[in-house]
Amino acid sequence: MNQVWNIARKELSDGLRNRWLLAISVLFAVLAVGIAWLGAAASGQLGFTSIPATVASLASLATFLMPLIALLLAYDAIVGEDEGGTLMLLMTYPISRGQILLGKFVGHGLILALAVLIGFGCAAVAIGALVEDIELNLLVWAFGRFMLSSTLLGWAFLALAYLLSSLVSEKSSAAGLALGVWFLFVLVFDLVLLALLVFSEGKFNPELLPWLLLLNPTDIYRLINLGGFDGGNAIGVLSLAEDLPVHGAVLWAGLLGWAGAALLLAWAAFRRRAA
Amino acid sequence: MNAVDIQGVSLRYGKMTALRQLDLHLEEGEVLGLFGHNGAGKTTTMKLILGLLTPSEGQLRVLGQAPNDADVRRRMGYLQENVMFYPQLTGRETLHHFARIKGAARQQADQLLEQVGLAHAADRRVKTYSKGMRQRLGLAQALLGEPRLLLLDEPTVGLDPIATQDLYLLIDQLRQQGTSVILCSHVLPGVEAHINRAAILAGGQLEAVGTLTSLRTGAGLPSRIRATGLKQREQVLQSFSSLNGNARPLGGDGIELTGSAATKMSLLRQLLDRDQPGDIDILQPSLEDLYRFYTERASRARAAEDKA
Numbered sequence: 001m002n003q004v005w006n007i008a009r010k011e012l013s014d015g016l017r018n019r020w021l022l023a024i025s026v027l028f029a030v031l032a033v034g035i036a037w038l039g040a041a042a043s044g045q046l047g048f049t050s051i052p053a054t055v056a057s058l059a060s061l062a063t064f065l066m067p068l069i070a071l072l073l074a075y076d077a078i079v080g081e082d083e084g085g086t087l088m089l090l091m092t093y094p095i096s097r098g099q100i101l102l103g104k105f106v107g108h109g110l111i112l113a114l115a116v117l118i119g120f121g122c123a124a125v126a127i128g129a130l131v132e133d134i135e136l137n138l139l140v141w142a143f144g145r146f147m148l149s150s151t152l153l154g155w156a157f158l159a160l161a162y163l164l165s166s167l168v169s170e171k172s173s174a175a176g177l178a179l180g181v182w183f184l185f186v187l188v189f190d191l192v193l194l195a196l197l198v199f200s201e202g203k204f205n206p207e208l209l210p211w212l213l214l215l216n217p218t219d220i221y222r223l224i225n226l227g228g229f230d231g232g233n234a235i236g237v238l239s240l241a242e243d244l245p246v247h248g249a250v251l252w253a254g255l256l257g258w259a260g261a262a263l264l265l266a267w268a269a270f271r272r273r274a275a
Numbered sequence: 276m277n278a279v280d281i282q283g284v285s286l287r288y289g290k291m292t293a294l295r296q297l298d299l300h301l302e303e304g305e306v307l308g309l310f311g312h313n314g315a316g317k318t319t320t321m322k323l324i325l326g327l328l329t330p331s332e333g334q335l336r337v338l339g340q341a342p343n344d345a346d347v348r349r350r351m352g353y354l355q356e357n358v359m360f361y362p363q364l365t366g367r368e369t370l371h372h373f374a375r376i377k378g379a380a381r382q383q384a385d386q387l388l389e390q391v392g393l394a395h396a397a398d399r400r401v402k403t404y405s406k407g408m409r410q411r412l413g414l415a416q417a418l419l420g421e422p423r424l425l426l427l428d429e430p431t432v433g434l435d436p437i438a439t440q441d442l443y444l445l446i447d448q449l450r451q452q453g454t455s456v457i458l459c460s461h462v463l464p465g466v467e468a469h470i471n472r473a474a475i476l477a478g479g480q481l482e483a484v485g486t487l488t489s490l491r492t493g494a495g496l497p498s499r500i501r502a503t504g505l506k507q508r509e510q511v512l513q514s515f516s517s518l519n520g521n522a523r524p525l526g527g528d529g530i531e532l533t534g535s536a537a538t539k540m541s542l543l544r545q546l547l548d549r550d551q552p553g554d555i556d557i558l559q560p561s562l563e564d565l566y567r568f569y570t571e572r573a574s575r576a577r578a579a580e581d582k583a
Contacts, residue, residue, distance in 0.1 A: 017363060084361065089353065092325045092327070093376045094377065094378070095376050
């Protein structure tokens, strides 16, 4: 456990030193505050509208951002150390590959969690303090859920980044693959699902389709954050999920399962990597 | 207990054999030079000892245990070729990071920075380091803890002559403390005096191993005796050619005699009987000569094997 922390603290201090943590936190805070007060500008309103609308807009944005940031943070975790020669050196030390991987996950995971907490947390505090007649309970509940699920989404994509970083032998291929993974889960997956729905002309078992959303962590994330408010906000492929007879706990378990499964796959790939 | 025991170890990747039937032993406090051309199997041998590769067949014990044992790794140091380290960390931070993982004290890390001559640059980022400075940092890293076995891969690359000399002195010092060292390299000039034995690898096979003296005997390469300041050079030359000795003139008043290691002393005696030279140099076959002899013999043997 100690060895895990030795690796984690290096990643954490790297994140502080190259100002990743600062940059992501500021980005999150600016986006959250901006969306809270200017999000309704399109519909001719200015100022804070409602908590559900704010969280829904934030979640739509974070669906794109969180995976991208996580992939950028971690895509070179393994292959980068290999290119610098330090991976081979570490492997001659009394530390296992599992400890190296877990240490990186803890370090990067903490950076993401802290950035979410600082960035979105500041925005929540600002809304609570500046907006009159705000329902504090709803604010804490909605933002807490949003922040926790955002962190989990980030962790799932961290683990995916380690997986592809363990599989490739050059940093540039890892970067390319990371972009591909982002594209696949954030954009392509929903389009394919919709296409399937349209072209199957109803032959596809409609009860099965909503479950396919669980195969994409970003869809699980959106389901967690868009559900639970009165009045359906769901649009596009997510409206499928209105028929989904699943409890919120299943969605949370799904997101957690994604992070865990990807990390296990990354570990398996890392173990097979030649020294 | 031997520091390293390798018995009949082979390593194959599919059809390719990287290492064939290797037998090699390293005693405590012994310095072994491991020489060979590119792809001869030096790095493979190192990686086997480090536990990064598993032999296809054969027995391998390091410090009496399996090489990938965590306890063995704490007592082993490795300097690898061309480590870049973490460019954004300072030298001191880098060494502290590795010290924590190896379970060594921070003070030792700071002392080692001083010892390898990096104290003045310890708080600069590694990305500003020259190749030689990174090499020193790598050496400091290998010395963390109390290594009983040191594996140094091309340790003098990028070091200036003085730093190279310092490195050899350090190796002598470690040997006296009972640390075993494996120096892995293409041929290193000036390393002869600092190794107990040399092992020469070629094409994945151990061609020769032994002390320099035994390697010289085995190779039968001639030694050369150079004498200058002779008073009667022509007579001396004539007497040696009538003796069937291999003699040739050298400079204005010198002579060069060539003979095997066995006849070297008698040639010298005869020379001193015949004249009083002002100066004498005895040129033994150097490590480079031995290396060339054994690797060429290996490639000839392989060529013959291919024909058959």
